[in-house]
Amino acid sequence: MKRQNTKEKNYGGLTLILILSIGLIILFFYLDRQNQLSTLIRTWGLSGVLLSILLMAALCMTPIPSEGLVIILFKIFGIYEGALFSWLGSIFSSLAIFYLARYFGQGFFKKLITPDRFDTVDHWIRKKGTIGLLIARLLPIPAFAVNYIAGVMPSVKLWPYVWTAALSIIPYYVGAALVYVGVAKSTWIWLAVGGVIFLAFWGISYILSKKANNSLL
Secondary structure (H helix, E strand, C coil): CHHHHHHHHHHHHHHHHHHHHHHHHHHHHHHCCCCHHHHHHHCCCHHHHHHHHHHHHHHHCCCCCCHHHHHHHHHHHCHHHHHHHHHHHHHHHHHHHHHHHHHHHHHCCCCCCCHHHHHHHHHHHHHHHHHHHHHHHCCCCCHHHHHHHHHCCCCCCHHHHHHHHHHHCHHHHHHHHHHHHHHHCCCHHHHHHHHHHHHHHHHHHHHHHHHHHHHHC
């Protein structure tokens, strides 16, 4: 019963965070309807770019969904630069988690990682090494959780850790960019293509998740 109450509190907290994130996105787009905020941030030059990357990195180190900030960066910098800065931020967050996990070990993210998620990722990595790590990154598990779990495993080296993190997130950002273009410009073909990419990504995640669950039984 206690465990169930804890899960309900976690889901309630995540729901509240999601609602607040959506509210902030709507507020930003409302305030930026004439592109005043976007223009102002772009005038900051390199400082604005670095701030955006650091914000993305910090957000990706938490369970809070980063989609809202990705959309805002698309609005401010455009599709290509917005996707690039989001991608760089996610990579920096992976590096930060790697070293935090190595230095602080099990205690740092203990309350954020469920045993089921840990066992699933651990299984793939121990079974297939670097390819297993890449597969684990495609599972329907938050990226920060996979980063932490891989980071505490001594067998996982820095370079495989980084390139799998950088590669696995690309389809997601491509799909997000296409969906954004489709909605912003009412270009339904790009919206459809982006939707197909997301469906394919989720489909692969679902299949891999089923295989992981079956192999752990």
